[in-house]
Amino acid sequence: MTDASAESAGPNEDVANGQATIQDPTGLHARPAVKLTKLAKAYDSTVEIRAGKDGKWVNAKSPNAVMKLKAGSGEILFVRAEGVHADEAVRALVSLIERDFDAE
C-alpha cells in the first residue's frame, strides 16, 4: 500500500502524501497512537493524518487528536506533511503503520 509520493513546492516547502491500512484488530489504540505521534514529532514539518478519505485532517503530533480519530482495524490512514523533510516524514509514518507499529 506504499504510496508515498513527494512533490517539490520550493526548496524548503516540500509537500508529501501517503497512506496505509491499520492492521491491528483493536484499531489505532493507545500504544500505536503514542508511537505514531512520537515519530511525527521527530520531524520539523507539519504532519497530519486522517482516517478514511472523508475524514478530518488532524495534527499527527497530538496524541489526543490521533486517538480521537477512533480509527478502527482495516481503516486507511492518510498521511500528509509539509515543510522540511516532508517526504521523509510521510515515508516513515506510512512504514510504521505498515509494520503494524512493530507490534510484538
Add this chain to the structure above:
Amino acid sequence: MTETSDQRILRGVAASDGLVVGRAVRLISGVEVQRTAGSPEDERSLLAGAITRALEQLEALTEAQDEMGAEILEFQIALLEDEDLLAPIYNAVQEGQPADLAWIRVIDSEVTEYREGEDEYFKARAEDLLDLKARVLAALHGNETGFNDHAEQTKLDGDIIVAQNLTPSRFLELDWTSYRGAAICGGSPTSHVAILARARGIPLLVGLEDAVETMQHACLAVLDAEDGVLILTPEPKTLEDVRQRQRVREGDEERADSLIGKAAVMATGERVEILINADDPRVLADVPTANCDGIGLTRTEFLFSEGVLPDEQKQFEVYRDIVNWAEGRPVTIRTLDAGGDKPIPGVTVDDEANPFLGLRGVRLSLLKPEVLKLQLRALARAAVFGSLKIMIPMVTTPEEVEAVRAQLDEALTELSAEGVAHACPQLGMMVEVPAAALTAERFKVDFFSIGSNDLIQYTTACARDNPAVTKLADAKSPAVLELIRRTVEAAARMGVEVSLCGDMASDPNAIPDLLDCGLRRLSVAPAQVGRVKLAVSRYG
C-alpha cells in the same frame, strides 16, 4: 495561618437544618473550583508546575508496571505532553480563568468527545482523561497553603459547596458522601433544591450574600444552617462554640433517632400523628413503614415528568404499590398539581405572566378533564388495597371540589359498569389559597390538608422562587398562623380531619406554633421524622 482574624460572616437563609465544619469548595458552572484566579502569569506557572509534577509521578509509576499498565500510563504521559490539548487550557488561563477551572473545562469537554460513538475501546479512554484530570487537580490543589494548616488542627465534617446556584438535577448528581452541605446565592427555602436537601438531611443555606467570586479557595468554613450564616475562616473561639453546639445537636440527634420508630407523644401525653410526604415513591424504599402513621402527601407530578401521560394501568400499579407499602395506614395521594413552578409539557400553559396566580393545580385539571378522569380511575382501583384518600390541590371555591367529585362519581360508575375492582376513596382538599383558609366550612370535603408553602406565598404576597423576598415570606407570621388556626377550628366544627403537609411541619422550630394552632396531624419529610417527634415530645 496568622493569629489576626480573617473571619468573615456571610448571611443567608437556612433552608435545610444542620451545622457542619469543613472546607468551602466553590462550584462554578457546576464544577468544583477551589482556586481564585491569581495573575495569569501565576496561574500559568502553577498549572505548568502541576503538570510537571503529574508527569514525574506517572513516570515513576510506569517503571513499576507490567507492559499493560505501562501502556495505559504511557498514553496519559503523552497527553500531558500534547501541545494541542494544552493550548486552549493555557489560553483560558491567559484570559484570567483560575488554573483548575480551565483544566477541568477542557478535559471535561474532551471526555465528552471520547464517550461519543460505539467503539468500547475508544470510549474507555475517557477514563484515562478523568484519571489524568484528578491527578493534575490534586497536584494543583496540593500546592495550596493555608488549608493544610487547618486540616491538621481541625477535624472536618466534609466539604461544603458554595455556588451561585444549584439546579435540582445537579444537586442529585453530586456525591453527598463527601460533601456535607451547601450554601447557594440563589434559591429560597421553598425551592425544589431546598425540598430535596431537607428530604435527604443535607444542610443548606439559600440566598447567600454573593461570595462565590471573592471567597478564598478551599478555606475552612462553618455552615450554620440553624442561624443562616456561612462563616469563612472562623476564629478559634467561633470553632469552639460550634463544636459545643454540635455536641448538643448530637445529643438531640440521638434522642431523635431513638424516637423515629415510636409514636409521637407530647409532654402532656397527648398523641400527635406524624405522617410522611412522598415526593417520589422511590424514597419509600429507604423508610420503614413503622416510622410513620401513614403518608400525608404523595405528589404525582413525578409520574408525568417524562413528557408522556402515564396510562391508567401504570398509574394504578404505582398507587397500589404505595398503598401496599403503608400496610393499612392511610395514604393520601394528591391529583396532578402542575403549573406554577412545575411546568409539565403538554399539560401546563406556557407564557403566563404570573404562573403562580394562573392555571395550576385543580384549575388546570378541570381544563383537562381527560387527564383527571384517568387519574381518578387509577386511584379508585388502587383504593381496593388499603386506605387511600384523594386530595385536590389549589382549591379556591367549593364549585371546584364539586366538579372533581362529579368526575370521581363518573369514574366510579364507569368502573362498576366495566366490572373492574375499585373502592370509593375519601375526597379532600389542600388548603393553600387564603380564600379557602378563610371560609373552610363552605367546602364539603372529607378532610383538609394545609399546604403551608403556598399558603405563605399567597398570604405574604411573596413568590416562592424569588430569593429577594425570602425574609418576608415568614412561616410564623401572625397572618399565616391565624389562617392555619381558622382552618383547624373549622375542621373541628365540621368533624373532619385536618393536617398540615407543607415544609413548616418538617421544621422542628415551627412545631410548637403548629401545635399551638391545634394541629395534631403533621406530614413531614421522611428525613425529619425523628426531629419532629423530638420537638413534639418537648411540647406542652
